Amino acid sequence: MQATLPVPTSGIDLFADDVLHDPYPALRELRDAGPAVRLTGYDAWILPRYEHVRAALADHERFSSAHGVGYEDQFNALMKGTVLACDPPDHTRLRAVLSEKLAPKALAKMRTRILELGDELVATAVAKGGFDAVTDLAAVFPVTVVADLIGLTEEAREPLLSFADAAFNTFGPFNARTQASLPFVSQMFEYLNTVMVPANLHPDGWAAAIHQAADRGDIEAASVIPLLSAYVIASMDTTINGIGNTVLLFAQHPKAYQEVRSDPSLVGPAFEESLRLESPAQGFFRRTTQPVDIEGVTIPADSKVLLSYASANRDERKWERPEEFLVRRNPVDHVALGYGVHGCAGQGLARIEANAVLGALVRRVSSIDLAGEPVRKLNNVIRGLASLPVTVRTEER
Numbered sequence: 001m002q003a004t005l006p007v008p009t010s011g012i013d014l015f016a017d018d019v020l021h022d023p024y025p026a027l028r029e030l031r032d033a034g035p036a037v038r039l040t041g042y043d044a045w046i047l048p049r050y051e052h053v054r055a056a057l058a059d060h061e062r063f064s065s066a067h068g069v070g071y072e073d074q075f076n077a078l079m080k081g082t083v084l085a086c087d088p089p090d091h092t093r094l095r096a097v098l099s100e101k102l103a104p105k106a107l108a109k110m111r112t113r114i115l116e117l118g119d120e121l122v123a124t125a126v127a128k129g130g131f132d133a134v135t136d137l138a139a140v141f142p143v144t145v146v147a148d149l150i151g152l153t154e155e156a157r158e159p160l161l162s163f164a165d166a167a168f169n170t171f172g173p174f175n176a177r178t179q180a181s182l183p184f185v186s187q188m189f190e191y192l193n194t195v196m197v198p199a200n201l202h203p204d205g206w207a208a209a210i211h212q213a214a215d216r217g218d219i220e221a222a223s224v225i226p227l228l229s230a231y232v233i234a235s236m237d238t239t240i241n242g243i244g245n246t247v248l249l250f251a252q253h254p255k256a257y258q259e260v261r262s263d264p265s266l267v268g269p270a271f272e273e274s275l276r277l278e279s280p281a282q283g284f285f286r287r288t289t290q291p292v293d294i295e296g297v298t299i300p301a302d303s304k305v306l307l308s309y310a311s312a313n314r315d316e317r318k319w320e321r322p323e324e325f326l327v328r329r330n331p332v333d334h335v336a337l338g339y340g341v342h343g344c345a346g347q348g349l350a351r352i353e354a355n356a357v358l359g360a361l362v363r364r365v366s367s368i369d370l371a372g373e374p375v376r377k378l379n380n381v382i383r384g385l386a387s388l389p390v391t392v393r394t395e396e397r
């Protein structure tokens with residue numbers, strides 16, 4: 001064991017508006033401050049470097065999710081019983097219920113339909129010549145796909161987006177964004193209890209499968225609502241912003257876009273590179289179960305530790321030219337989808353969805369130009385856009 005070093009500290013507020021607009025200089029400062037840094041404005045630490053974020057994700061025994069993966073205890077309590085907020089062996093049981101529907105075999109059956117849907121949506125948007133790549137495209141697609149898979153009726157879809165945005169805000173500190181989100185979080189629980197009941201759900205959908213698992217006794221009845229909430233929260237804003245962020249990067253990097261057009265097998269790698277560079281989920285907290293030594297800096301037991309995926313994914317100790325959008329990099333070991341037992345359960349689906357939309361764009365659109373300033377949507381966890389006006393030129397391939 002190394003000698004204990006003085007604790008690196010920082011007063012940076014990662015949840016302040018100006019930092020959320022452009023978090024990258026602050027994250028770089030934190031990476032340079034030390035391998036583990038105590039955030040003096042909060043009762044928390046941050047791991048800002050790739051090596052330690054990935055190691056912590058693989059070490060659920062010392063970096064536990066059981067207290068919740070947000071900052072505030074009151075909201076972590078609401079997360080109790082969700083797949084995100086537990087450790088093995090409880091986690092293994094809950095995750096198995098979700099994984100069944102998200103496994104490669106189950107996804108293979110949906111792939112063709114999702115690709116068709118993506119192409120239809122892109123064709124409609126592109127026919128207008130100009131459109132908002134967030135509100136007309138990225139935000140429409142995952143809601144349509146995921147709501148179908150969950151088995152929701154048309155009327156039940158409308159509030160979904162406000163729920164996910166609000167829920168992710170409550171993973172941060174109790175700031176103005178979290179306060180403004182509270183009414184939507186209450187509505188979400190009301191919705192999960194009253195709308196997502198078997199009578200309103202398609203019997204073959206994901207949500208009905210969770211109710212059926214409880215009826216069979218595979219999971220406790222008390223796990224139904226927490227598991228349903230995972231679908232509602234985790235599956236939409238993440239994918240929407242993953243797609244929206246990629247379209248912005250394409251518009252900002254016309255040469256990279258042409259490279260992908262000339263070799264459409266780069267659509268997948270370009271999406272991974274976008275997830276690395278503009279990680280839609282910027283980070284989640286863990287709680288240390290014992291004192292943890294990180295290169296000579298000791299994090300005490302029972303500390304809240306922010307695992308910064310956004311910082312890890314730009315760590316110059318890991319990546320060459322980390323600030324650049326390199327569509328051939330194919331950064332398969334980024335941590336934008338987490339890693340370890342909590343690694344994203346829906347990553348296969350997210351990749352199919354991204355391929356559907358981005359692949360159709362690349363096929364149908366010869367150039368993408370910004371038609372106005374992109375508008376950022378600030379959220380305590382999610383990095384993304386409220387609006388991305390673009391004009392496109394077509395030349396079908």
Ligand code: HEM
Nearest residue numbers: 083084234235238239242281336337338342344345346350
């Ligand atoms: C680009 C899109 C997506 C991104 C960036 C993303 C990101 C993440 C991340 C970082 C985690 C790890 C959480 C942690 O470390 O505590 C996670 C977990 C999870 N994701 Fe995703 N996600 C995406 C899409 C989806 C989709 C489409 C679904 C569902 C259909 C989904 C369902 C889940 C679930 C259920 C978990 C919890 C897994 C567990 O705790 O075992 N995600 N996601």
